[in-house]
Amino acid sequence: MNIDDILQEFEESETPVTSNIHNNLITAMINERMSPELLPFAQTTMTTALTAISNQQQYLIDSHEYGDSVGSTSEFKLNTMIIETEIERLCYLVRMYLRTRLSKLDKFTIYYINEEQEDSKLLSAEEKEYIHKYAHLLTQLYNNCFLKKVPPSLTLLDDTSGGQSMITTPDTNQHVFVKSVTSKPITLFIDNDDIELKRDGIYVVKYGLVKQYIELGDVILI
Amino acid sequence: MYGDIANKLILEAKRSVNLSEVPLYQTELVKDIIKEINDLNRDADYLTEEQQLLQQESQDGTEEESKINQCQLFVTILSMRRNKRCLLAYEKLRADKLVEFSWLNVDPIVEGNDKQPTSVPVDPIYTNYTTQVALDNLNHAEQEFLKNYQELLLSYKSSFSDVDLSGDLNPPTNIFIDVRVLKDGGEVQTEYGSFNLIKDSQFYVRKSDVERLIQQGYLEEI
The missing domain is CATH 1.10.287 (Helix Hairpins)
Known part of the structure; x- marks a missing residue:
């Protein structure tokens, strides 16, 4: 290992720290939007983003309250406008991220209830509450509409007998566009073939193959 | 058969x-x-x-x-x-449509009320989107479901009070937009002063202030 390697490694370890909330949030949002299944909840990114939003909003409120003396200058107006745009954008990213997750939860409700463990990082606390209540509401709806009137053998909602599973599961064989962001080449094995993902290269692969690298952050979806 | x-x-x-x-x-x-x-x-x-x-x-x-x-x-x-x-x-399809509708912040139509049904937002994102629900078309269990789901949404949204989760899903561009009033309404108060909803009048307002009104069909973006 020569000095260049060490420098490069240092730079790499530096990137996640310096990259701002925006980039993290955008990556999280796009990854979530493009992957066929739910990804672990980006707790730290979300917390920082939400703090940033409320900080900015607090700043706006403060400057409205105390800013009367300078309030008429155009510089102040420009400032507020930039901050407001910033808030709008952050809000949009957060909104998109959370709603994408919810739409997946709606789609694969029973699957994720079965997947979920107490300490798992897949769902946030709010999402856990949401998915349980949602499942409860749906079951209630089905029961009231018709299930209570049919023979008991048919009332199950998570029946897997009869060769057909009633639980909708995400399709991990779906193809996704990925981009490698790590300098170490990643080798994927497909049957007897293998492909190497190089840094900044863009590939189309089955989601299941790159799943673990997405969770590590070595590969991003685009 | x-x-x-x-x-x-x-x-x-x-x-x-x-x-x-x-x-x-x-x-x-x-x-x-x-x-x-x-x-x-x-x-x-x-x-x-x-x-x-x-x-x-x-x-x-x-x-x-x-x-x-x-x-x-x-x-x-x-x-x-x-x-x-x-x-x-x-x-499930009906439930999904109700869920979709719940995100819009529009009140369901109650028959017997001689109010005109709210016009559908013209935004292209809302094509194929459930924008009206007439309570009379639902059976009792579905009405219950809609009510409970709206409560569930409210409790989920309340944990992200800074972000309007049911806002526009298009990326934000300008914070100020031109709007045209589609139907009469009362006076609207915003941070930047107030304006009256008079049909066919136009305003230049902050988008986040009037988002709700656009969804409810009072305003149209131009």
Whole structure:
């Protein structure tokens, strides 16, 4: 290992720290939007983003309250406008991220209830509450509409007998566009073939193959 | 033919996928399907008994009969399961539409109220989107579901108070936009002063202030 390697490694370890909330949030949002299944909840990114939003909003409120003396200058107006745009954008990213997750939860409700463990990082606390209540509401709806009137053998909602599973599961064989962001080449094995993902290269692969690298952050979806 | 009624129901569901409203609940069809399921269930019970009797006799001559019987039983059970799946699919579609609608912050239409139904937002993102719900078209369980789901949403949203989760899903561009008033309404107060909703008048306002009004069909972005 020569000095260049060490420098490069240092730079790499530096990137996640310096990259701002925006980039993290955008990556999280796009990854979530493009992957066929739910990804672990980006707790730290979300917390920082939400703090940033409320900080900015607090700043706006403060400057409205105390800013009367300078309030008429155009510089102040420009400032507020930039901050407001910033808030709008952050809000949009957060909104998109959370709603994408919810739409997946709606789609694969029973699957994720079965997947979920107490300490798992897949769902946030709010999402856990949401998915349980949602499942409860749906079951209630089905029961009231018709299930209570049919023979008991048919009332199950998570029946897997009869060769057909009633639980909708995400399709991990779906193809996704990925981009490698790590300098170490990643080798994927497909049957007897293998492909190497190089840094900044863009590939189309089955989601299941790159799943673990997405969770590590070595590969991003685009 | 078994399954014919269920097929009708599925066609009805398919037709309504792209509608902007939830069509009338097919009480009769659903009732007929439940009746068919119960009939089939009685058939299945009878056939199982028959099967046991045949097995007890277990003579050479009955073997063919036993096979015929098994086949009948199999088809009966399959038809029952298919009917159930059709019912579930129908109800899930309606539930999904109600969920979609719940995100819009628009009040459902109550029949007997002589108010004109709110006009559908013209935003392209809302095509194929459930934008109106007439409470009269829902059965009791669905009304209950809608109410409970809206409560669930509210509790989920309240944990992200800074972000309006049901806001626009288009990326924000300008914070100030031109809007045209589509129908009369009262006075609207914003941080930047107030304006009156008079039909065909135009305003230059902050987008986040009027988002709700656009969704409710009072304003249109130009």
